[in-house]
């Protein structure tokens with residue numbers, strides 16, 4: 001449970017939560033946090049293309065009862081008396097998890113990160129990793145309303161899609177699936193073996209090395225797949241520009257919005273892609289005043305508040321950096337921000353904002 005969900009559940013006690021309860025929760029070992037379950041790490045392996053997979057067995061797998069393929073999960077690890085939590089995509093199918101009581105998460109090790117460098121072979125056998133309930137709406141329908149499911153992934157955006165494809169294979173739906181996978185290197189890409197195994201079971205699968213193919217274009221999909229757009233559901237996962245370009249191309253081709261499902265990996269969109277009202281000067285730097293520390297920093301155009309703060313040597317809390325985990329939430333006292341995920345501009349009054357997906361469009365005051 002994080003601060004925002006606690007505040008949602010107990011809105012009357014929000015002030016109390018901010019001041020007392022959350023700092024206490026932060027100080028507790030992960031095992032004492034509400035909803036977090038202890039796991040045992042039983043496997044750590046490389047999936048190629050710089051991706052590592054961690055298998056976590058749960059003693060009590062009840063939190064996996066409602067797991068759906070494509071969801072993500074928060075992991076917490078105690079290290080040097082500090083709790084570090086991050087959100088990861090689950091790369092194993094929901095069916096595997098329910099049957100065998102484990103989940104697998106896959107990630108790129110960030111050498112400068114706080115958590116991923118600690119999740120290595122030495123973790124095998126350890127009970128230090130805890131998990132929260134899986135979450136997320138980017139999931140595979142097990143009774144697809146359309147004839148075909150088309151998956152479009154780029155880079156690490158393949159992770160939740162792999163879980164969905166393995167789920168589809170279990171339910172004998174894999175021959176109805178088509179995957180377009182944009183990668184840097186057409187020879188060495190993540191999950192090559194697992195994708196080949198799915199291909200052997202009937203997955204239509206095209207690897208698109210972007211140096212040769214460029215980024216998404218509609219003809220990549222239609223060239224040898226004459227299926228009408230109207231008969232497909234589309235699942236998109238990758239950086240914001242892939243989602244934006246592919247969604248627009250599919251809509252132009254006659255697809256309905258209800259046929260397109262997506263999950264952003266990386267910062268979702270940039271200010272240039274959204275229609276910012278002309279009077280909102282999103283292209284300039286703005287001053288962000290921090291009331292608790294009585295200091296300020298500059299937030300340049302097209303840069304999230306989290307990155308701007310870090311560029312100025314500040315160290316705000318963060319987890320996923322893509323708007324999923326809510327660890328970077330802070331109180332805005334005044335000023336308007338652009339939500340880089342939804343494209344919406346906020347009011348200028350007090351509200352909670354996520355630093356990783358908010359961009360200043362005027363001078364701000366934050367309660368940090």
Ligand code: FES
Pocket residue numbers: 317318319320321322323324325326327328329354355356357
């Ligand atoms: S860091 Fe996860 S929501 Fe901002």
